[in-house]
Amino acid sequence: MSLPILLKNWLSTLPTKASPASTDRILWYDQAGNASKAQTKAQLDAQLGYRLACLLTTTAVQSVSATTATAVLFNTETFDVGGLHSTSVNTSRITIPAGGDGLWLFAHTVTFTAAYIEQGSDRQSYIRRNGASAERHAAVRITMPPYTSALPSLTGATIVRAVATDYFEVVVFSERDINLPAAPGGVPNWQTSFSATRLGD
Incomplete structure (x- = not known):
């Protein structure tokens, strides 16, 4: 052994x-x-x-004002190995802990409500580092189609090199006022979520 x-x-x-x-x-x-x-x-x-990793979701509806880049808040941890997230302070953030330098995989899903009101408007989501720069390959965009019963979702992922104290957030942007539901249509699989996994050095 x-x-x-x-x-x-x-x-x-x-x-x-x-x-x-x-x-x-x-x-x-x-x-x-x-x-x-x-x-x-x-x-x-x-x-x-x-393996340092976490998966975050939310049980609260969040409003997003038109043309305003807004960080998504997460108040629930499915798991958090390594203390990457807090449910009480800066709840939008996943923070790299001491000793966590290396390659990280980040993924997010954002689901929106009121699809029929937003026909023709753009919605975007992306992962932001340290409150400033958007990570390449993590941004996704949708132009709302005509009315549909399906709720629109955006999903993106990226691998980045990060160091201790770096923090990452999911940011959404819309041309119209929107809501992010906690569990749209009662289907948790569509829930807005944010995850991080340390891959190695």
């Missing part, structure tokens, strides 16, 4: 009073008792096989 597996099994037997943060540091010592290496919990998790 390899050392990482042994260490992982040993760590699982230790009693814990609180979950350590991804930024907590772990010191490694050599045989002489000297500290030889320091790692964050996020780095150790990656070494032991844990």
Whole structure:
């Protein structure tokens, strides 16, 4: 059995009073008792096989004003491995933790309501980094068709290189006032969502 597996099994037997943060540091010592290496919990998790990742959704309807780029808010975490998101502060953001530098896959789906009112208008969604720049290949756009009972959705994904403290958001833009429903038509599979997965170095 390899050392990482042994260490992982040993760590699982230790009693814990609180979950350590991804930024907590772990010191490694050599045989002489000297500290030889320091790692964050996020780095150790990656070494032991844990994949930093999260999937976010929302249970609230969000209004988007016409011609205003608006970050989508997410108040629910299907899962969050590594503390990438908060449901109480800056809820639009997925933030890269300490030790999380590397390649990341981001994906999003945005579903809109009131399709029949918006015929001929444009809607867009994209992933934004650090409140400023849009990530290439993550932007999608639709021109609303004539009335249809189907709710329109935009889906995009991209792979980027990111470093600790970078944060990413899904941004929507519409030529008309719109709403983003929590679970359109009662179908959760159409729900607006945002996900991130660290792929590696």
